[in-house]
Amino acid sequence: INLDDLIFSLDIGTRTVIGTVGSIKDKKFNVISEKYTEHEERAMVDGQIHDINLVARAVNKVKNELEEELGFELKDVAIAAAGRFLRTAFVKSEMGIDEDKEIDKDIIRSLELTAVRKAQDEVNKDTEGKLYCVGYSVKNYFLNGYAISNLLSHKGESIAAEVIATFLPRSIVESLYSVMGKVNLNVKSLT
DSSP: OOOGGGGEEEEEOEEEEEEEEEEEEEEEEEEEEEEEEEEESOOOOTTTTTTHHHHHHHHHHHHHHHHHHOOOOEEEEEEEOOOOEEEEEEEEEEOOTTSSOOOOOHHHHHHHHHHHHHHHHHHHHHHSSSSEEEEEEEEEEEETEEEOOOOOOOSEEEEEEEEEEEEEEEEHHHHHHHHHHTTOEEEEEEE
């Protein structure tokens, strides 16, 4: 087993914690080991962590069982957050550019992040508390008002991007990271 190719993921649910270790081979995820445990008490309610220490204890149990079976320490993890707390926004952001300059990755990134910021402002209108962007996807790019699949290296007067961005309450993300810190796991991805 090449340790660099392994993926360790945790599903921290309302009733159970499930840990899965596997790798991708021929475009398919192959499970090498999987362990689960139930929470001792109501540490989670409706997909949200209520008792960080109890959840950390359940995660540590699963992690230790996997490490014992596999014979090596797990350091990096992919985790998921409850979808019921997600807030999404679909926005379009436009920007004028120097028509003599080629569009580079920095310009595209700036356009995308401007759209994400616009989405966050929109979502914050209807939400109490701070939100954390957990991901975004570009649906369409536009060059001078026309849809285009890739802006890189083009020239024009204006560019735009339609973006769908997803947000979670910051407290939910921070509680997940707190649990991972207590069990010495580095979060590689959050879904």
